[in-house]
Amino acid sequence: MKLTILSTALTVTSVYAQGSATEWAAAGPDDFRGPCPMMNTLANHGFLPHDGRNITKANAIHALGAGLNFDATLAGIMWDQAIIANPEPNATFFTLDNLNRHNVLEHDGSMSRSDAFFGNNHVFNQTIFDTTKVFWTDAILTPNQLANGKIARQLASKATNPNYTFTSTTEAFSLGEVAAPVIVFGDLPSATVNRSLVEFFFENERLPVELGWTAKADPITLTAISRISAIIGNATSLLTPVAPIAPIAAAKRRDLHFGF
Numbered sequence: 364m365k366l367t368i369l370s371t372a373l374t375v376t377s378v379y380a381q382g383s384a385t386e387w388a389a390a391g392p393d394d395f396r397g398p399c400p401m402m403n404t405l406a407n408h409g410f411l412p413h414d415g416r417n418i419t420k421a422n423a424i425h426a427l428g429a430g431l432n433f434d435a436t437l438a439g440i441m442w443d444q445a446i447i448a449n450p451e452p453n454a455t456f457f458t459l460d461n462l463n464r465h466n467v468l469e470h471d472g473s474m475s476r477s478d479a480f481f482g483n484n485h486v487f488n489q490t491i492f493d494t495t496k497v498f499w500t501d502a503i504l505t506p507n508q509l510a511n512g513k514i515a516r517q518l519a520s521k522a523t524n525p526n527y528t529f530t531s532t533t534e535a536f537s538l539g540e541v542a543a544p545v546i547v548f549g550d551l552p553s554a555t556v557n558r559s560l561v562e563f564f565f566e567n568e569r570l571p572v573e574l575g576w577t578a579k580a581d582p583i584t585l586t587a588i589s590r591i592s593a594i595i596g597n598a599t600s601l602l603t604p605v606a607p608i609a610p611i612a613a614a615k616r617r618d619l620h621f622g623f
């Protein structure tokens with residue numbers, strides 16, 4: 364028993380990517396990077412292998428835990444959902460390049476990347492990101508502003524990309540992605556986040572330590588992700604809640620619009 368615990372601890376501490384929130388190096392020419400600004404960020408800080416390869420479950424749990432204080436169970440679930448990115452059967456790792464495969468995890472209508480139909484689907488694209496930021500109208504981003512930016516990107520894709528693809532599975536992942544910056548950089552009770560931190564993160568693929576950010580003191584769990592994703596999901600609705608209608612106004616509306 365003691366031996367098992369010891370060897371588990373050794374496995375965790377022997378992952379060769381350790382990482383530091385204050386150390387950062389851009390990807391070199393032979394390093395892989397992908398469509399996820401956070402996986403790229405964690406590699407740039409060395410929490411993930413800097414070369415963007417060999418993302419084993421242990422390495423992912425280490426990176427999300429040491430870099431962002433994600434609970435190990437949550438990090439394990441995220442890795443389990445992502446391992447399909449490696450096309451090899453029974454793969455034990457994926458690479459950041461694997462994440463670029465279109466319509467496996469990577470999808471159309473991203474906040475900061477171009478659709479595959481138009482070219483590079485994974486490198487940060489300032490032109491695209493600027494179209495999202497139009498909807499980030501306050502210094503503190505609300506679920507509404509984040510949802511509006513997401514819908515705007517989908518609408519632009521749907522209107523211009525004849526191959527636009529966005530299934531209900533994509534939607535679930537997409538909501539998690541829009542929620543992610545709130546979870547890592549924001550205030551969980553109010554589901555808001557400082558816009559400067561989010562923009563710095565996307566545009567530099569670097570943790571916003573110099574803007575005063577530190578990882579949350581309490582480990583982030585699946586419950587938090589689900590809650591914030593649901594709030595963003597609600598905010599994507601183009602309908603407002605039903606307000607009580609005065610009887611006369613209701614009758615008039617019927618005359619004008621319903622034709623009976």
Ligand code: HEM
Nearest residue numbers: 398399401441442445462468469470473474475476540543
């Ligand atoms: C095992 C862990 C993770 C994997 C495998 C992963 C993978 C991905 C992939 C494949 C995409 C591309 C989707 C698209 O086409 O837009 C993506 C997007 C994204 N991810 Fe991650 N991710 C992980 C963890 C995280 C974490 C912890 C954050 C926290 C901030 C995060 C933030 C984002 C954001 C904000 C996007 C959207 C980028 C955009 O729309 O331009 N991810 N992720």
Ligand SMILES: *[C@@H]1O[C@H](CO)[C@@H](O)[C@H](O)[C@H]1NC(C)=O
Nearest residue numbers: 377378379417419420421422
């Ligand atoms: C991949 O990462 C694991 C730790 O999860 C480590 O034991 C192994 O040596 C690494 N492999 C390579 C090729 O770097």
Ligand SMILES: *[C@@H]1O[C@H](CO)[C@@H](O)[C@H](O)[C@H]1NC(C)=O
Nearest residue numbers: 446449450451452453454455
């Ligand atoms: C993958 O794992 C399954 C179940 O353990 C096994 O039946 C199969 O042979 C493995 N495939 C390869 C290519 O190793």
Ligand SMILES: *[C@@H]1O[C@H](CO)[C@@H](O)[C@H](O)[C@H]1NC(C)=O
Nearest residue numbers: 477478481482483488490491
């Ligand atoms: C950014 O996206 C736009 C629109 O898809 C595209 O025209 C442009 O070439 C992209 N820029 C880069 C650097 O990929």
Ligand SMILES: *[C@@H]1O[C@H](CO)[C@@H](O)[C@H](O)[C@H]1NC(C)=O
Nearest residue numbers: 465466478479480526527528
């Ligand atoms: C085009 O759409 C099909 C079906 O959704 C998808 O399999 C394919 O990956 C898409 N290709 C591009 C370049 O968007």
Ligand SMILES: *[C@@H]1O[C@H](CO)[C@@H](O)[C@H](O)[C@H]1NC(C)=O
Nearest residue numbers: 502503557558559560574575
């Ligand atoms: C957002 O964060 C930046 C950097 O720490 C800070 O200067 C700014 O005051 C914050 N904005 C608000 C509205 O709190």
Ligand SMILES: *[C@@H]1O[C@H](CO)[C@@H](O)[C@H](O)[C@H]1NC(C)=O
Nearest residue numbers: 590591592593594595596597
């Ligand atoms: C989302 O909206 C539904 C219906 O208005 C509501 O019942 C639910 O509590 C909302 N969820 C969150 C997380 O705000």
